[in-house]
Amino acid sequence: MNYPLNSLGLTHAFLAQHVCPGYFCIDATAGNGGDTVFLCSLVGETGKVLALDLQQQAVDNTNRRIIDAGYERIGHAVQADHACLAQFASPESVDAICFNFGWLPGGDHGVFTQPETSIPAIEAALNLLRPGGVLSLCIYYGGRSGYRERDALLDYLQTLDNRRYTVIENRFINRTGDVPIPVFVFKQG
Numbered sequence: 001m002n003y004p005l006n007s008l009g010l011t012h013a014f015l016a017q018h019v020c021p022g023y024f025c026i027d028a029t030a031g032n033g034g035d036t037v038f039l040c041s042l043v044g045e046t047g048k049v050l051a052l053d054l055q056q057q058a059v060d061n062t063n064r065r066i067i068d069a070g071y072e073r074i075g076h077a078v079q080a081d082h083a084c085l086a087q088f089a090s091p092e093s094v095d096a097i098c099f100n101f102g103w104l105p106g107g108d109h110g111v112f113t114q115p116e117t118s119i120p121a122i123e124a125a126l127n128l129l130r131p132g133g134v135l136s137l138c139i140y141y142g143g144r145s146g147y148r149e150r151d152a153l154l155d156y157l158q159t160l161d162n163r164r165y166t167v168i169e170n171r172f173i174n175r176t177g178d179v180p181i182p183v184f185v186f187k188q189g
Contacts, residue, residue: 007180010170011136012038014184015096018134019043023095026128027051028082028121029113032105033062035098040071049075050089052082055111058104082113082121085128094128101149102140102180112145115152122156126165132189142178150181157183164188 001016003009012035019025021044027036030051039049049071051062062077080088082099099121103112125135137157141150157167166186172179 007138007170007172007182008034010182011035011098011138014134014136014182015039015098016042019096022046024048024089024093025050025096025098026085026089026094026125027062027077027098028085028125029053029098029100030058030062030077031100032058033065033077035100036062036075036077037065037069037071039096039098040066040069040075043074045074047074051075051077052080052085052088053077053104054079054081055104055107057107081117083117083124085121085124089128091127092130092133094125094133095130096134096136097125097129098136098138099125100138100140101153102145109144113149115149115156118149118153119156122153126160126185126187129187131187133187135185135187137183137185139181139183140178141180154181154183157185160185 003013019042025039030053036051059077059079101113103109168184170182
């Protein structure tokens with residue numbers, strides 16, 4: 001499958017390489033459900049996908065999209081803060097977790113993720129990942145949300161123990177503007 005050469009395309013290509021049928025995945029920031037439905041397509045009938053979002057509009061959009069795609073037996077979305085991720089799975093029970101940090105596409109750009117909840121969410125996600133599991137983070141920044149969260153997330157990710165995690169930051173160095181940054185984390189097996 002060909003993926004567009006943008007942040008979302010790179011993230012989906014990464015997930016497609018590491019998510020298999022039967023896996024349990026979490027979309028920690030459901031947004032409008034694009035990643036949730038994509039994960040449902042990868043895990044298939046034997047897998048499960050849970051999506052979380054703080055905004056009810058995002059939960060409704062995601063559940064509608066899941067139903068429209070015929071994945072209601074595989075995935076569902078609930079209203080919850082991504083910082084509460086640990087309440088939804090046991091440690092080392094999740095195969096892949098994805099995040100999109102920033103704001104709800106088509107929603108109020110004055111409402112966006114903050115490092116005070118995003119970093120604890122990443123910490124929880126790392127504990128939930130099974131050995132060999134993967135984490136994808138797409139960091140949207142600029143505009144009304146500024147650069148504080150981007151900088152805090154990248155600073156935090158640099159501190160992860162390289163004996164337990166491999167962190168890959170991807171940047172489009174020949175594009176202008178505030179281009180989202182895809183980051184991939186591998187938990188050592």
